[in-house]
Amino acid sequence: MRLKPEQLARHLEQGLAPVYLFAGDEPLQLMEAADAVRAAARTRGYTEREVFTADRSFDWSALTAASDSLSLFAERRILELRLPTGKPGTQGAKALEAYCLRLPEDTLLLVHAGKLEKSAANSKWVKSLEQAGVMIQVWPLSLAETAGWIARRLRSRGLVPDEPAVRLLAERVEGNLLAAAQEVEKLALLRGEGSLDADGVLEAVSDAARYTIYDLADAALAGDSARAVHVLNGLRGEGVDAVLILWALSREVRSLTDIAEQMEAGTPAAQAMKSVWAKRAPLVKKALARHRAPAWRALLALCARTDRVIKGQAPGSPWDELLQLTIGLAGRPLFGRPASRPAP
Incomplete structure (x- = not known):
């Protein structure tokens, strides 16, 4: 069965298919479609997830072994297979066709194929996946x-x-x-x-106001998402180097991660915050109230990724990453970026 992205929500309300094939060359629609399937699966008890990337050295018997071993466990599991080239090769095609002929119980298979060439779209392995479950194919929009x-x-x-x-x-x-x-x-x-x-x-x-990198850090720590976005856009418009902005944000994240970890280990808040200037203590307390230690560590990892993007060592836009970091620090992450609030 083939579905358009806008048809997926209604399909998921009715139940889950055992197989989903995501194909096309529009990244956001593909990402959100896969996220929707994962979310629906979690609500139905699929608590485990295993991801495979079928590069040139991939051993296809690993997928077969993973599906066969599920009968030993009571947990439902999601298997995700990523095809970087959009082609599984002869061995992979046979493995996928065989999988569809003997669908394991309590197992959800998500196959990410990216853009499929015409020959691949008409291949037997694609038709097998489509007949066994659902194919979501997306195209760039006019x-x-x-x-x-x-x-x-x-x-x-x-x-x-x-x-x-x-x-x-x-x-x-x-x-x-x-x-x-x-x-x-x-x-x-x-x-x-x-x-x-x-x-x-x-x-x-368009914001003509002039800000400093410290204004950005303060707005994010205060949890003022709107002002933080204004300041970030203003800094970008004024030509401030992304490296300087990351420096200001990552310095705060490193400090707060250290404080949160000390508090997690049982250190009293006053002692953990002894190095914080009295003037900034209210901002730091507000930030610590929004995030626990695991979320601060996740934001620190996001700082590292942003650094790689800025240096050209990872794909992506430096300003998109800085936006994610700023909003995450303020407690309003976009697209599920790391942030968590303490349990009430």
Whole structure:
């Protein structure tokens, strides 16, 4: 069975298929479709997850062994198979066809194929996966389709856009849905719920105020997401080096990680915070109240990734990563980035 991304939610309400094949070359739609399936699986008791990447050295017997071993356990499990080239090869094709002929119980298989060439799309292994479960295939959107997608996304965040506002955003992102999603999230933070026109979009994305990297750190520590985004956009518009911004944020994250770990080990808060300036203590206390030690360690790992992106050692946009880090530090992560609140 083939489904469009917008049909997936209704399908998941009715139940889970044993196999899902995700194909196409629009990253955000693929990511969100896979996230939706994983979330639905978790609510149905799929508590374990094992991921395989089928590169040139991959041993396909590992997938077969993993599926065969599940009968020994009571837990339901998700098996995820990533095909970097979109082709499993002769051995892999046979392994996938065999899997579909003998579907293991309490097992969900997610296959990420990326963009499929025409020959692969018509291959026996693809048809086997499609017949055994569901194939989600996505394509880049046209400008008109992007505008419709943005309008729906804005409405889902409580904003009521007019046509010029939607058209302006669609032209700004040039078909990049990940960038469009980022813009929608920023508008939701900065504008809140309600009507949105083109002037509102321009006001949100263009800020002439001058800020410092310390203003950014303070706003994030205070949990003021809207101001933090304003400051970050202002710094970018003024040409401030991304390295300096990361330095300011990572310094705070390292310090707070150390304090949180001391408190986790039983050190009294006052003693753990003895190196914090009295003037900054209220901000630090607010930040510590939002995150526990594991979340601070996750944010520290995000700092390391952002550093690699800035240096060109990892894929991605430095400014997108800095936005994720800023919002995560403020307690409002985008797309499920690390952050956690203490249990009440």
